[in-house]
Amino acid sequence: MTPEIRKIVTYQEDILIEGFKAAATPWRMCAVAAVLTNPWAGRFVSDLKPEIMAFGPILGAELTARITEICGGGDQIEAFGKSAVVGLDGEIEHASGLIHTLRFGNHFREAVQATSYLAFTNTRGAANAPIQIPLMDKHDAGRRSHYLTVHFSIPDAPRADEVVVALGAATSGRPHHRIGDRYQDLKDLGHDLDNPAAI
Structure with a gap:
C-alpha cells in the first residue's frame, strides 16, 4: 500500500529586508507539499491505521529529503512545522491522521536533530485553500523569535478527493x-x- 501522489510542490522565500531594515543575514522560509489521493474520501472508515502506517513513513521520508536539501541540510534548519489540508470529500480526521503520527514527523525531527515537537495545522478546504504552516524553534518551544508561519497555496489542490501534506522550515x-x-x-x-498552565 503506497500513497498515490499526484505532484509535489515546493515553496521558498528568501527575506533580505524586514521592517524597512536589511537582515544581517538573509533568511529562508520554505515548504514542501505532497498532493495525494485521500484513501478515505467520500466514505466513513472506522480504522484509519492501515493507511496511516503505510503512508506516514513514505511521505515523511520524501518531504524531509526535499526540504532539508532546499535549506542546505538539516543543520541549517532552526524552525520547523507541518500541515495538512484535506479536500471537501474528506474529514479533518483524514488530514490529522496523515501528519499526527511519529512515522511521519520523526523523519523530519531526526533529520534536523530536534528536541521539540512539530507545530501544526490540519484544515479542510477546496483547491487554492491557504496552507499555513506554523513554525517554532526545533529545540525550544518558548523561543518566540522563531514563531513564524509559512503561507502559500496550490491553485489546483486539494481536489475534493485529495489531501495536501506539507512540511515547513526556516533557517x-x-x-x-x-x-x-x-x-x-x-x-x-x-x-x-x-x-504547565502558562501559554
Whole structure:
C-alpha cells in the first residue's frame, strides 16, 4: 500500500529586508507539499491505521529529503512545522491522521536533530485553500523569535478527493526579534518556568 501522489510542490522565500531594515543575514522560509489521493474520501472508515502506517513513513521520508536539501541540510534548519489540508470529500480526521503520527514527523525531527515537537495545522478546504504552516524553534518551544508561519497555496489542490501534506522550515528566526520570550513573561508573572498552565 503506497500513497498515490499526484505532484509535489515546493515553496521558498528568501527575506533580505524586514521592517524597512536589511537582515544581517538573509533568511529562508520554505515548504514542501505532497498532493495525494485521500484513501478515505467520500466514505466513513472506522480504522484509519492501515493507511496511516503505510503512508506516514513514505511521505515523511520524501518531504524531509526535499526540504532539508532546499535549506542546505538539516543543520541549517532552526524552525520547523507541518500541515495538512484535506479536500471537501474528506474529514479533518483524514488530514490529522496523515501528519499526527511519529512515522511521519520523526523523519523530519531526526533529520534536523530536534528536541521539540512539530507545530501544526490540519484544515479542510477546496483547491487554492491557504496552507499555513506554523513554525517554532526545533529545540525550544518558548523561543518566540522563531514563531513564524509559512503561507502559500496550490491553485489546483486539494481536489475534493485529495489531501495536501506539507512540511515547513526556516533557517533562522525573525531578524529583528524584540518581543522577548515566554520565559521572561513567566518570570514577570511569578510563575515557575515549568508551569504547565502558562501559554
